[in-house]
Each structure stands twice: as C-alpha cells, then as structure tokens.
Amino acid sequence: MAAKIIDGAACGREIRAEVAAETARLAAEGTTPGLAVILVGADPASEVYVRSKTRACHEAGMHDRLIQLPGSVTQDELFGAIDGLNADPEIHGILVQLPLPPHIHPKAVLERVHPSKDVDGFHPLNVGRAFVGDPRGFVPATPAGIMELLRHERIETHGRHVVIVGRSLIVSKPLASLLMAPGPNATVTLTHRHTVDLAQHTRMADILVVAVGKPGLITADMVKPGAAVFDVGTTRVPDEKHAKGYVIKGDVDFDAVAEKAGWITPVPGGVGPMTIAMLLRNTVEAAMRVHHARTKGERRRMGV
Incomplete structure (x- = not known):
C-alpha cells in the first residue's frame, strides 16, 4: 500500500494564516513584528531561501529588513550589523543566513545575536533552554x-x-x-x-x-x-x-x-514549507514578549 504523502505546504499555510492573524492583532495594539535577515555573499541557494522568507514576511503583514553584505565583509563589520539590529526596537527576530564565507566563524556570529531575537534558535542559551524544556528558549x-x-x-x-x-x-x-x-x-x-x-x-x-x-x-x-x-x-x-x-x-x-x-x-x-512557517511563528512570539513587557511596564507606570 502506498504511503500517505504529508503535505507540508498545506500545513505551513495554516500556520502562516495563524501568524498573520496574530501579527494583525499585535500591529493594532502598536507592535508590528519585525524580522531582519543578514545575507553575506552571493550564494544562489541562500538568495532563493532569503527571498522566500521575505515574501512570507510580507504575506504575514510583518516588517522585514534584508541586509546584504559582500562576501569580503570582515567579521567585525558583520558584528556591527548584528549589534545594530540587536538595539533596534522595530526588529524582534534576527537571522544570519548560512553558510558564511570561510573567513567568518559561524559560532561567533550566531552567539552575537541577542538570545531574545534569536528566532533561529541557534544561540547557546536557546539551545540549552530547548534541551531542558524551558519555554523561554526558541526551538529551531x-x-x-x-x-x-x-x-x-x-x-x-x-x-x-x-x-x-x-x-x-x-x-x-x-x-x-x-x-x-x-x-x-x-x-x-x-x-x-x-x-x-x-x-x-x-x-x-x-x-x-x-x-x-x-x-x-x-x-x-x-x-x-x-x-x-x-x-x-x-x-x-x-x-x-x-x-x-x-x-x-x-x-x-x-x-x-x-x-x-x-x-x-x-x-x-x-x-521545507514548515521551516519558514515556524520561523515566522518564532518571530511573532518574540514580538509578543516585547509587547507584553512594554504593556506591563506602562501599566506599572500608570499605577494600574
């Protein structure tokens, strides 16, 4: 008997619809989820994947930002771009597209992304949290x-x-x-x-x-x-x-x-389609955490 073919595209569409609804709700309350992608060099496969992520962000109503850097970029220059995104309140999720040029150390780069914006789930803190079942960690x-x-x-x-x-x-x-x-x-x-x-x-x-x-x-x-x-x-x-x-x-x-x-x-x-859908879900979750923290802070200042 032939196997049932699992339609990841259909399941992914369901999740992306849920993400779009949550994005709209957050945006109405003043927080639009934002995802930034850093692409280093001109790897054809990476470029295709990044375009699909950008398109998915648009469809979900998210704010997206693509930072393209030449393959000759230094590691310190790449760190500078990541630091800028870490400090940007409009960006809730950051991912650095792999693979990176040989002269850049992936481990050091992935550790540079702040854990609260590491929607790829590659930072050691998130890896550890996911391993022990801590819900604060983002799962890849x-x-x-x-x-x-x-x-x-x-x-x-x-x-x-x-x-x-x-x-x-x-x-x-x-x-x-x-x-x-x-x-x-x-x-x-x-x-x-x-x-x-x-x-x-x-x-x-x-x-x-x-x-x-x-x-x-x-x-x-x-x-x-x-x-x-x-x-x-x-x-x-x-x-x-x-x-x-x-x-x-x-x-x-x-x-x-x-x-x-x-x-x-x-x-x-x-x-494949599930990977992008879950990335968007992680980004919305990151934005939701920021939104709830800000709302809680505003209420505290108002004495509510």
Missing part, C-alpha cells in the same frame, strides 16, 4: 516543523522508536530532545556517517528522519513497512532537462520508499 524552525507535522498527521510518538540520520545542531540534536521530552515520550536513536550498518538501525524505526544532504541515501530496503518517513534533505542535482538546470532532491528514494512507508514527506513540499 525545522525540528519544530517536524513536531508540528507529527501532531497534524496524528502520528503516534509515545513509546515509539525514532531513528534520526544526522547529528546537526540545527535539526537532529534539537529534534531528539523534543521527541524524548515528556509528552512525545519517544525513544530516539541518533545515527551519522560513522554509524556501522546504518540500515540495521533505520529498519527498526517507527519514525525515520533523514537530514544529511545526500540524495537517495535511504532506499526502500532500509525502511520498516508502515514507518513515517521525514525527509529533510534538499540538494541541488544538475538536470539539463529542467528549465532551471537542476532539480531539488531529498535524502530518500521517494518513489520506492513511498510504496513501503505509511507516511512520507516529499521534497520539495514537505518539511
């Missing part, structure tokens, strides 16, 4: 999107075995923490490129998440019948037959695995 958008899809599709996680292929701080490790937390209560196995006999692990997964950026890595013989398969991979593969000269491929052999799995996300149209 992609793992948050996968959790939302699990809820949307009513895929049971309680006591289930989740195998994650990949060990990144952006997707795999925060997702493992979210899945093991009280509520989801999943048992999680993290695998990576040094794992011996990867297929032995993936075949045990009730839920399989793949996030390594290697097209076609997961084949049908590596998947348990009826498993829920989430493909996070997005790799440009040259294709002269396509108008753009390339196609986007995931880490899963979609056609073959779809005949064996119970659920599967397509690439594109699966996890």
Whole structure:
C-alpha cells in the first residue's frame, strides 16, 4: 500500500494564516513584528531561501529588513550589523543566513545575536533552554516543523522508536530532545556517517528522519513497512532537462520508499514549507514578549 504523502505546504499555510492573524492583532495594539535577515555573499541557494522568507514576511503583514553584505565583509563589520539590529526596537527576530564565507566563524556570529531575537534558535542559551524544556528558549524552525507535522498527521510518538540520520545542531540534536521530552515520550536513536550498518538501525524505526544532504541515501530496503518517513534533505542535482538546470532532491528514494512507508514527506513540499512557517511563528512570539513587557511596564507606570 502506498504511503500517505504529508503535505507540508498545506500545513505551513495554516500556520502562516495563524501568524498573520496574530501579527494583525499585535500591529493594532502598536507592535508590528519585525524580522531582519543578514545575507553575506552571493550564494544562489541562500538568495532563493532569503527571498522566500521575505515574501512570507510580507504575506504575514510583518516588517522585514534584508541586509546584504559582500562576501569580503570582515567579521567585525558583520558584528556591527548584528549589534545594530540587536538595539533596534522595530526588529524582534534576527537571522544570519548560512553558510558564511570561510573567513567568518559561524559560532561567533550566531552567539552575537541577542538570545531574545534569536528566532533561529541557534544561540547557546536557546539551545540549552530547548534541551531542558524551558519555554523561554526558541526551538529551531525545522525540528519544530517536524513536531508540528507529527501532531497534524496524528502520528503516534509515545513509546515509539525514532531513528534520526544526522547529528546537526540545527535539526537532529534539537529534534531528539523534543521527541524524548515528556509528552512525545519517544525513544530516539541518533545515527551519522560513522554509524556501522546504518540500515540495521533505520529498519527498526517507527519514525525515520533523514537530514544529511545526500540524495537517495535511504532506499526502500532500509525502511520498516508502515514507518513515517521525514525527509529533510534538499540538494541541488544538475538536470539539463529542467528549465532551471537542476532539480531539488531529498535524502530518500521517494518513489520506492513511498510504496513501503505509511507516511512520507516529499521534497520539495514537505518539511521545507514548515521551516519558514515556524520561523515566522518564532518571530511573532518574540514580538509578543516585547509587547507584553512594554504593556506591563506602562501599566506599572500608570499605577494600574
């Protein structure tokens, strides 16, 4: 029986509609959520992704700002741009588009963004808060999107075995923490490129998440019948037959695995749209915190 294709685009639209409604409410009360994106250099894939984020901000009614810096920018100059946004009351969320040029240290840059505006959830303080379940921390958008899809599709996680292929701080490790937390209560196995006999692990997964950026890595013989398969991979593969000269491929052999799995996300149209939707949700949450703090301060000054 063919798997149910999980429509991340449709779920993402629902979340973005909710975000737009909350944005309108906040704007009516004097706070318009603002998101700033810093793009360094001219990486084609990054430029496409940034345009999609900017378009999503417009559709949600948010204030957006794009700061484009040359690939030759120094780390101190980049720090200056981030510091300016940290101090800007109109900006509630800041993200620095990765990858960065080799002469700039990503860790130092991500730590420069103030945790209260780190809607990507990459600052060590937010990483730690997310790990221990502290709601003050922002959860990275992609793992948050996968959790939302699990809820949307009513895929049971309680006591289930989740195998994650990949060990990144952006997707795999925060997702493992979210899945093991009280509520989801999943048992999680993290695998990576040094794992011996990867297929032995993936075949045990009730839920399989793949996030390594290697097209076609997961084949049908590596998947348990009826498993829920989430493909996070997005790799440009040259294709002269396509108008753009390339196609986007995931880490899963979609056609073959779809005949064996119970659920599967397509690439594109699966996890990707959820990432942007959850980023917008984090930005609204950041703006809401500022708005509530300001409102509370005004009431205190008025003696209310």
